[in-house]
Amino acid sequence: MGAINLSPAASCKSALIVMGGTATAAQILIIRELLVAFYGNELSIGVILANWLLLEAAGSFFSRKRAAYSRRHVAVFAVMQVCIGLGCILSILFIRSFKYIFHVSTGEILGLVYMAVISFLALAPIAILDGALFPLGCRGLRQISRNPEAAARVYLYQALGSFGAAMCFVFWLIAWLNTIELASILLILNCCSAYLYLSSACQAHRLKNGIALILLLALGLFFFQGNSRLHEFSSRLLWYEQELLTTRNSVYSNIAVTRKEGQYTFFANGIPYAATPQPTALIEEKVHLPMLFHGLPAKVLVIGGGAGGILSEILKHPVKKIDYVEQDPLIINCFEQFSTPLTQYELHHDTVEIHPQEGRLFLKKTQNKYDLIMVNFPIPSTLLLNRYYTVEFFRLLAKHLANDGMVSFTLPGSETFLGQELKNLNQTLYVALKKVFPNVRILVGNENIFLGSLQADLKSMGQQVLIERLKSRDISAGLVNEWYLRYKFDQERFGPLTAEIRASSSARINNDQHPTGVMASMIYLNTITAPIFAGFLSVAANIPFSTWFVITGIAVLAMIVCQSQSTGKPYIM
Template sequence: MKNRLGIAILIMGFSGLVAQMLLLRELLIVFSGNELSIGIILANWLILEAFGCFFIGKKAESNKKELETFAVITIFFSLSLPTAVYFTRILKRIIGISIGESVGFLPILYSSFLILLPTSVFHGALFPLCCKLYSRFFANGPSSIGKVYVYETVGTILGGVVWTYLLIPYLHAFQIAVALAALNVLVLIVLLAHYWKLGMLQKITVAISSLLLLFSGCLLFAGGADKLHQLSIKAQWKDHDVVHYQNSIYGNICVVKSGEQYIFFSDGIPELITPIPDIGFVEKFVHLPLLAHPNPKRLLVLSGGAGGVINEILKHPSAKMIVYAELDPLFLELIRKFPTPLTEYELTHRKVKVKHMDGRLFLKMTKNRYDVILVGLLNPSDLQTNRFFTREFFSLAKKKLNEGGILVIGLPGSLTYLNDELRNLNNCIFNTLKSVFPYVRVFPGEGTNLFLSSNSEEISSFNKAQLVICLRERGIKVDVLVARHI
């Protein structure tokens, strides 16, 4: 019995970590979240776990039938997780928010609280019950509680390892949720089997657990979990043709098809549109800095290169080598899986070298120097992207530029009005660039403000007449960046 109970406690810790990470990831997709969203979600999880532990668990402790209570709560916990995953995916429809629309602080707070409520509360209630069970069967006093902590901690650590290396790469959310439910009821059956002869209640609990195990097995091995997965995706992305939906260790990637266009979403945020990108943006983002440089030969693109940017760079006859660093290998894998003439041309061109690694890490490790470095991350909204908008990063980029080289970054902007947040953001980045580079040139734009930074004074004197002459001399054909639009 001691070993059985120890395994049950270990699985409790394992299940708590996996359930937490699963719902956290699903909610971040809905919220297009950053660290603030993560903080709110985790705070709700901890509050609800504490509530379940203190109120439900303590009340259940006074019940003489701790084992039966533990069994019932485990069953409810197992059922609540797949249900929470489904309601998370239809959450935007429930609260009336469309795809791509940001979710505010209050909706994140109350909706994540309600989604997490059953799973967190039931899991929190299990811990004091495990402590009571261990004390009851082994009568070790306070030391038994310490052993429960050890078992639970080992299970949590194991859950983190399994989540990272086995669950995320190979299973989708419903497979994980159903498999976790099956694991819990299987352990429950093994735990209760020892008490088969004690009464009708235990027999009923074992029978229900066995049915749940059988049902979970059917869902996993007969395609039921896959059908639930597809139905929930259709409900989540209503009126959109989702051709691929997959998690990587870095986030969720969803590929939507609209006519002949593919839109790649990363955690609910559109990252790439192909084969017809935002022509005005990519032409401005690429040609302004490359035309301001007298002879751009070696270029580095840190994220956001596929889908237009590399294609525009290749129009410059001086470009001899283009290095494109992208963090998530799955993102590039899916671009190749759903090819368009544009992306196929970009990623297979002999001048293009693709690096599957973090852009900042690559810049730190490379010994090469570049004429132009383009940062394709345009909105410093979380810690991952903020790393590319710091004084330290700008200093690193400066060291990797050739004489007269240009660093290019973009920020959210407008030609008509900047609210206080955008004004402060643009001012902050401009001043930080000025503390590193002697010359910084800003090109305001509708949607994106472009910042060119260099040691060369030429970017400050570069004007419309020179741009038109360079376009003509280099034989570059453009659609939007023409004289009458500049």
């Protein structure tokens, strides 16, 4: 390796590009790992990035004096580069093992406070070092180029590295390599960069030998399956209460499959997505009640989560065509890989056609009309999920309904009492549905079923009609039977709860531009994990956007004034 050499300028610039690429790639890998561990959303990403910026600033602050006066700034830079590569692997291992270390059960929802603490600890070894590299990089580039504006050029080279890393990791590598392998690539790149930078400065030969040894070890682990074994071991720690069968990344999500007592559970970004071969009884309710409300449901569209019980229950009705839209093809691949008689029947039935496509994009391209469109997603706790509960999406659904066609979706509910947060969530999405569909019916239960139609008279349809259809179609189900339907239509029991949801005059409409469903979902989830934070979110949700804009502007102006006074110079953006 001693024969490899670059000019000081080229090696310094390449080191800065690698520094920017490493920071972006590490953020992508760690954010994905944290979202799986904490079932997070965009607010969680905000907390993670806030920690990153705080730690970066701390690293830059404590490094600036050493960078200005150190005679061995190149050696310090090289050591920190290698440590960042090692730190990325250690951070991923920590995220995957903290549940095992602190005895946190698989599936237990942890609040934002836990995420803030864990993400702070996980990011610290990378972000502090990355922040410390910036003053050192400015010193090195200034010394080589004799340019007083070296800081601007450092930003430029970092941006080039960030762009390249984002393109490679998001659109290519992440679908082919596991997370530990990707982190190992970062370690290899940083070792190569550090070695070349030291070689160009003609110093620290012993240090170069140490970096070369780390590089050779990293290459050996990468090419001889050591990273794969470490990935499998650490992934099992994250799912330590179950037998982990596989965990794979796609552009869209992380998919994990576990087995416990013969039951397969499929997780998407840490959230349970389906269970086979024995799906939950609530799937029967979610499918049969909407299907029975339609006189002859010949064509059905299922958007999300169809495999694992929903398709098989729909096939008990006299349907002629089922279009099943699933955005992530990896989910279908995992169902095929860990198939059961149930999923084999669903995915290979002549009536079922699978469309590996995003739901809204499919609706914009297809000309088909449907008797029932079933939207099957978790509550809109992220902006991505919220896109399937907005007025704009419901209008798109309405264009694809046949005569007397209807749409259905479910939300968390209760058969006895609706807390304020749960009621607000249901009311927010009810008014969005009502904005598009004049006929809306709510079937209250542990999962509230919402039905919407442009033409069908859903409100007047009684239990006897559904019972007759259940018998005429010869539906065999474990939960949904004649007596269960009579129970579900008990107005004395469920009428007051339905009225509470309908009494939504003050609820804000959920749409693409104002995703009130996300805030309502976050408030509801945080009442379970962090009641104090849920109260803060409730207050924040009632503050107009214009007020937040003014508050942000005042804060920015205050920081400008403070910096100008401390430096004695006007602040320049």
